Amino acid sequence: MDISVRLDPEILIGSDTVSRAGTICGELGGRVLVITDQALHKNQNIERLTAILEDSGVEAIVFDEILPQTTAEAAEAAAALAQGARCSAVIGLGGLITQSIARITAITVKSRVSIFDLLDGISPREGFIPYIGIPTTGRDPFFFSRYFIALDPRDRSVGLIKTPLGLCAAAIIDGGLFDSVQGKFAAAAAFDGFCIALEAYCSSRASFFSDALLEQALVLYTRMMDNRLPDVAASAANAGFLTALGCSVSSPGIGTALAFALNGRFPVEKSWYSTVLLPHVLEKLAAARPEKIAKVASLMEEPAAEMPVSESANAVAGAVRRRMETLKLPVRLRDCGLSLDRLAAAAETARNLEFVAHCPWTVSVEDACDLLKRAF
DSSP states (O other), rough: OOOOOOSSSEEEETTTOOOOOGHHHHTTTTTEEEEEEEGGGHHHHHHHHHHHHTTTTTTEEEEEETTTTTTHHHHHHHHHHHTTTOOEEEEEEEHHHHEEEEEEEHHSSSSSHHHHHHTOOOOOOOSOOOHHHHHHHSOOOOTSSSSSEETEEEEEEETEEOOOOOOOEEEEGGGGOOOOHHHHHHHHHHHHHHHHHHHHSSSSTTHHOOOOOOHHHHHHHHHHHOOOOOOOOHHHHHHHHHHHHHHHOOOOOOOHHHHHHHHSSSOOOOHHHHHHHHHHHHHHHHHHHHHHHHHHHHHHHOOGGSSSSHHHHHHHHHHHHHHHHHHHHOOOOGGGOOOGGHHHHHHHHHHHHHHGGGGSOOOHHOOOOOOHHHOO
């Protein structure tokens, strides 16, 4: 397969790389809008970033109205604030939803395109201002891709928005800013990242380049599941970077799509959905890509790696389930408080996301519903 790689942003990875945000923003103008999660006030990350910017002579205007399950509609208020203040750039400091809102804000602040135009597939090629991404979680598969997920306020479905070329001026991946979650929440985050990386690894778009990135990501996520890494935050940052870069030239699959769709409709953290769906996704991939799933057994350092390919592949789902049981993570969607009758709409939304077409088997709405039923 031909490989096409184009990364627009300057990428900074490492401890305390956020300290360079002032230098980057200073080259873009004297005033920026910082879109962020309210929860980040607790660990002073917002205050730290604004101080860094101000030390470089950059005025920071903070929009901190991002909450769990905030829809794309929040970008309208953020864009109005950025336009009124004549901001020259937008910073997204936070998780998946925050990065989505920050991108939409940067796209719409100077254009006549509305959030609904974007959700309906219209994307301006110009008229945007630069966006700087500073993630606090390593589970955004679209961080370097030409599209990203957004939550539609009209029906709480998720859709893909195309990213104009040149929108992202810089990406700062600082493990010190990452969520300091512990216990089950940290474990679920590792399973979530593993699910994304696994599906991209088995995608029909996969290549030797994406394989090299995603294999290392799978190793890191496995060690995070097994609590075998001394610095979880730094490992999560590295694994997230590798996964996002791998997904930019490959593609996640139906498990990731379903997790996003469920999270949009029901107030449960996306990582819980990914964790529950992962063994069932693995069983499908073991049939569609047995050689690759057998390689995953080796990456996970499972004894099954010594078995014949078909047996080794089928054993990986069992290895994941054992880890879930050890960590006492939910194993059924019903454990997340969902009703089976309400899952059909999420299945249809997930199947219609464009990247699902790159799954290694043809996925219909019925297939997506069946996957949810198995996981229920």
